[in-house]
Amino acid sequence: xxxxxxxxxxxxxxxxxxxxxxxxxxxxxxxxxxxxxxxxxxxxxxxxxxxxxxxxxxxxxxxxxxxxxxxxxxxxxxxxxxxxxxxxxxxxxxxxxxxxxxxxxxxxxxxxxxxxxxxxxxxxxxxxxxxxxxxxxxxxxxxxxxxxxxxxxxxxxxxxxxxxxxxxxxxxxxxxxxxxxxxxxxxxxxxxxxxxxxxxxxxxxxxxxxxxxxxxxxxxxxxxxxxxxxxxxxxxxxxxxxxxxxxxxxxxxxxxxxxxxxxxxxxxxxxxxxxxxxxxxxxxxxxxxxxxxxxxxxxxxxxxxxxxxx
Amino acid sequence: xxxxxxxxxxxxxxxxxxxxxxxxxxxxxxxxxxxxxxxxxxxxxxxxxxxxxxxxxxxxxxxxxxxxxxxxxxxxxxxxxxxxxxxxxxxxxxxxxxxxxxxxxxxxxxxxxxxxxxxxxxxxxxxxxxxxxxxxxxxxxxxxxxxxxxxxxxxxxxxxxxxxxxxxxxxxxxxxxxxxxxxxxxxxxxxxxxxxxxxxxxxxxxxxxxxxxxxxxxxxxxxxxxxxxxxxxxxxxxxxxxxxxxxxxxxxxxxxxxxxxxxxxxxxxxxxxxxxxxxxxxxxxxxxxxxxxxxxxxxxxxxxxxxx
Numbered sequence: 003x004x005x006x007x008x009x010x011x012x013x014x015x016x017x018x019x020x021x022x023x024x025x026x027x028x029x030x031x032x033x034x035x036x037x038x039x040x041x042x043x044x045x046x047x048x049x050x051x052x053x054x055x056x057x058x059x060x061x062x063x064x065x066x067x068x069x070x071x072x073x074x075x076x077x078x079x080x081x082x083x084x085x086x087x088x089x090x091x092x093x094x095x096x097x098x099x100x101x102x103x104x105x106x107x108x109x110x111x112x113x114x115x116x117x118x119x120x121x122x123x124x125x126x127x128x129x130x131x132x133x134x135x136x137x138x139x140x141x142x143x144x145x146x147x148x149x150x151x152x153x154x155x156x157x158x159x160x161x162x163x164x165x166x167x168x169x170x171x172x173x174x175x176x177x178x179x180x181x182x183x184x185x186x187x188x189x190x191x192x193x194x195x196x197x198x199x200x201x202x203x204x205x206x207x208x209x210x211x212x213x214x215x216x217x218x219x220x221x222x223x224x225x226x227x228x229x230x231x232x233x234x235x236x237x238x239x240x241x242x243x244x245x246x247x248x249x250x251x252x253x254x255x256x257x258x259x260x261x262x263x264x265x266x267x268x269x270x271x272x273x274x275x276x277x278x279x280x281x282x283x284x285x286x287x288x289x290x291x292x293x294x295x296x297x298x299x300x301x302x303x304x305x306x307x308x309x310x311x312x
Numbered sequence: 313x314x315x316x317x318x319x320x321x322x323x324x325x326x327x328x329x330x331x332x333x334x335x336x337x338x339x340x341x342x343x344x345x346x347x348x349x350x351x352x353x354x355x356x357x358x359x360x361x362x363x364x365x366x367x368x369x370x371x372x373x374x375x376x377x378x379x380x381x382x383x384x385x386x387x388x389x390x391x392x393x394x395x396x397x398x399x400x401x402x403x404x405x406x407x408x409x410x411x412x413x414x415x416x417x418x419x420x421x422x423x424x425x426x427x428x429x430x431x432x433x434x435x436x437x438x439x440x441x442x443x444x445x446x447x448x449x450x451x452x453x454x455x456x457x458x459x460x461x462x463x464x465x466x467x468x469x470x471x472x473x474x475x476x477x478x479x480x481x482x483x484x485x486x487x488x489x490x491x492x493x494x495x496x497x498x499x500x501x502x503x504x505x506x507x508x509x510x511x512x513x514x515x516x517x518x519x520x521x522x523x524x525x526x527x528x529x530x531x532x533x534x535x536x537x538x539x540x541x542x543x544x545x546x547x548x549x550x551x552x553x554x555x556x557x558x559x560x561x562x563x564x565x566x567x568x569x570x571x572x573x574x575x576x577x578x579x580x581x582x583x584x585x586x587x588x589x590x591x592x593x594x595x596x597x598x599x600x601x602x603x604x605x606x607x608x609x610x611x612x613x614x615x616x617x618x619x620x
Contacts, residue, residue, distance in 0.1 A: 006491045009360045013326035016357030016601030174566050177360065205575065209565040213357030213601065237355050237565060237574035238603035 004177040011179035016213045021248040026122055027225040030072075030112040031065060034058055035226065037105040044098055047300070050089050051098055054105055057082045061112075066224050067145050067187030068153050069120035069160075072112050076152055079113045082106075119186050120156070122222045126184055127162045139181035140165045143173065143210065145192045170207055179215050186222040188230070201234065208235030211246060328357070328600040329365045332562075335595045335604070336369030339558050340472075340537045342589045344378065347608050349551070350558040350585055352596065353577055355603040359564045363474050363541035364484035364501065366560055367515050370472040370537040371500050381532050382427040382469050382511070385412065390433065392511040393426040394465035395419055399439045399512045401429065425465035427511045430532035434508050448489075448499030464502070464514075470536040471504075471516045476545020478505060478517035520548035527553070543569035551609060565603075582607035 038058035044051035061077050064070060072079055086106045090099060123142070130140035142157070142165050144150050154167050165184070168176065170193070186192075190200035193207045211219055212235050223230065236243035289301035332354065339352060356362045377383055385391065389404050395417045402415030404426075411420045419426070441449075441461040450460035453467070474481050482503060489497035504513030507522070507530055521538060524531060530553060538554065540546045540561040547569075551559060563570040585606035588596065596604050 004360075006487050009358070009487070010326050010329075012358050012360070013328050013601065017327055018601075177358075206568050206571050208571075209357070213565040236603060237563070237571055238353070238598070238605050239578065242598050242605040243603040244598045244601065 008178045012177065012213075012215060015179045015215060015217045018247065019211065019214050019217060019219060021211055021219045021221060021230075021246060023221045023223055023230060023248060024122060025225050025227075026118045026222050028066075028115075028118045030108070030115040031062060031118075031224060032226045033108040034105070034112050035062055037101070037108045038062075040101045040104060041098070044101070048098060050085075050102070054082060054086065054102065057085075058105060058109070061109075063145075063187070063191060064149065065112075065117060066119060066227070067185070067192040068149055069117060069123035069156055069186075070149070070152055071117045071120060071156075072115060074152060074156075076149060079109050083109050083113070119222055119224075120160075122186070123184065124160055124162060126182075126220050126222075127157075127165050130182055131164050133181075137178070137180075138164050138166050140184050141173065141180050141182070141216065142167045143183060143185035144169055145187070147171070170210060173210070173215055176215055179217070181216060182218045182220055183210065183214050183216040184220045185210065188223055188227040190234070191227075204231075204234045205237065208237070211235045212243075326600075328602055329361060331595070331600045331602060332356070332362060333365050333369035333372075335592075336366040336537065336539070336560055337373045338589075338592045338595050339560060340370040340373035340375060342592045343375075343537065343556075343558055345589050346558055346592070347585060347587060348555045349609040349611060351551075351577075351582070351607045351609050352558060352560045353563065353574070353603075353605045353607065354560065355563045355565045355570070355574060357565060357601050359477075359480070359542055359562060359567075361484050361488060362562045362564075363476075363481045363539060364488050364497075366539050366562060367472045367474055367481075367485075367501055367503075368488070368495075368497065370539070371514050373536065375470055375536045377469065380469065380534060381430065384428055385423065385426060390429040391426050392429055392465075393419065394441075394462045397441065397461060399441070399461075399465065401436055401438070422462070422466070425462045427465075427469050429511075430529040432529035433510075434529075436508055439512060445498045445502055448496045449502065450499070452496035452499040464499075465511070468511050468514055470534055471510060471514050472537050472539060473507075473516050473518060473521065473535045474503070474539045474541055475518050475521045475549045476541035478503075478519060481517050481541060520545060521550050521553055523550040524553050530554075543567055543573040546573050555611070577605075577607070580607075580609075582609050584608070 035058070038055050041051040041055045045055055057078060061079055061082070064077050065072060070076060083106055086102050090096070090102060096102075127140060127142070130138070132138055142153065144153050144167055147169050150167055150169060157163065157165060157167065189207050189210070190204040194200045194203035198206075221230070230248060232246050232248060233240050233243075235246065335352070335354070385404060385407055387404055387407055390401065391404050391414060392399065392401050393414065395415075400415055400417075402417075404412060404414045406413040411418055412423065412426060413419075441464065446457060446460050449464050450457045453460065453463045455463050485497060485501050485503060488495070501515045502513050503515040503517045505517050507516060507518060507527055509516055510533060516535075521540075522530070535554060535557055538557050538559045540549055540559055543563060546561055546563070563573055565571070585608050588606065596606050598604050
């Protein structure tokens with residue numbers, strides 16, 4: 003039951019929320035990201051390159067947004083390593099050999115590391131307890147519903163039981179303000195997907211910072227993540243929105259790699275395909291021709307169709 | 313007199329809600345001094361209480377009639393009035409300086425509780441004044457219980473129209489009323505449902521503002537303020553029925569649909585409202601958890617469909 007006090011608390015929380023950003027260096031994760039970006043030019047012509055790039059970035063998405071360790075099944079690192087192994091064994095001397103091996107070794111290193119984000123979660127959550135009604139003071143925000151159970155299990159295992167775990171969708175319905183909202187990962191990548199571009203994702207989830215159900219937002223970003231752009235969190239033009247107090251004690255420079263992974267990799271418009279009419283090729287096999295952005299022609303079986311869009 | 317921003321339960325009213333009430337009140341008072349098709353877009357952290365507080369601000373504003381059609385009373389005209397403890401619609405059979413006769417009733421004294429109905433206004437049944445809000449109305453208007461109905465009717469010619477999620481708005485009014493009885497919220501707001509409740513309630517809740525073709529009689533009337541509550545209300549509402557009345561759009565930042573509405577309005581490229589009264593300009597500054605934008609929507613072509 004929502005009381006008037008709860009609603010007032012929500013309004014008060016939005017008046018001047020404090021956003022505390024912590025930068026976390028995770029060299030193994032950065033190395034995986036850089037190795038995966040090395041595959042970017044090849045995704046147009048190689049299914050395995052596309053699959054590995056997508057897989058590595060999904061792994062990054064999970065590990066940077068949740069406290070789950072790299073060896074968790076949801077991260078899929080073991081699968082990616084095995085898949086690269088199988089491909090390299092089946093295609094000796096492939097042109098992607100070097101890039102895939104670089105990715106494989108970085109994935110193995112990541113698998114052996116521990117989660118910096120998990121350590122941060124443990125430290126931060128230990129600062130919060132329960133209020134007088136027995137309600138946890140902190141809420142851990144998990145970007146995807148499929149990850150909630152695993153995060154709950156991790157918190158239980160670490161004996162960090164004084165926190166609720168919710169998705170943004172759950173929080174939207176939540177009408178009680180807590181003391182702190184705890185989340186990790188850059189919102190433009192954590193909440194983006196193949197169906198939601200980063201700029202849309204950050205705009206739709208900017209309310210976690212501009213209309214939060216808590217007075218304090220604790221955010222962990224990996225060291226290579228781009229700056230948290232305050233203007234992108236609001237809906238109105240810059241002259242029409244209040245100033246948000248963002249305390250970012252980490253490095254504030256924008257590295258080329260971070261810019262690249264957040265803008266180009268998820269941008270659906272980056273890969274432009276121009277479908278042409280059904281053509282008959284010289285060998286008599288009917289095919290659909292697709293011209294890529296690099297002006298290469300690729301022919302697809304008209305019944306099986308092109309591979310899934312990235 | 314504007315009630316102090318206090319609350320008995322839940323502590324003091326948040327500054328964002330107070331600012332919203334002030335914006336709404338000032339916007340209502342400035343309605344005749346602003347450009348046509350003025351749209352004030354305010355994004356709020358939650359829609360809870362936002363519509364009710366904005367409606368309260370508008371109801372509290374001074375809004376004098378300016379040669380309104382409802383004031384022209386003459387024999388043969390259909391009127392809405394308060395008589396014998398009921399709201400009645402009847403045909404005015406006789407009127408002079410002293411008295412007015414309608415529906416077998418004779419009324420002497422003040423006539424501000426009588427309003428001429430526009431032609432084509434739907435037929436409606438007589439209605440009693442709910443006993444449960446009579447005391448609240450009397451307290452809010454600082455009058456006795458005996459004349460509360462008449463005073464209530466006198467302040468209803470220009471209601472606030474709140475479009476979008478009528479039930480949620482009613483819940484907010486109840487929540488606000490329970491918060492502090494000193495504000496007399498139930499009596500001050502007393503929301504009716506639909507435009508056909510005009511002249512009987514100071515606030516009218518509608519799902520959406522209709523098109524002119526759906527309620528042509530409504531063009532003769534003038535609400536004091538249009539409040540659009542939420543993205544659904546915005547998307548479903550017509551903005552052409554009362555071009556002279558500003559629209560205060562309240563959009564929740566929590567809602568993905570609200571984000572789309574805000575993005576769409578930005579994409580429209582409407583010119584920003586510049587010629588605003590200084591008092592209103594001061595209030596239309598972002599802060600306290602509110603994003604505030606003021607636009608002037610370009611006048612729609614009367615027959616733009618003909619172009620197609």
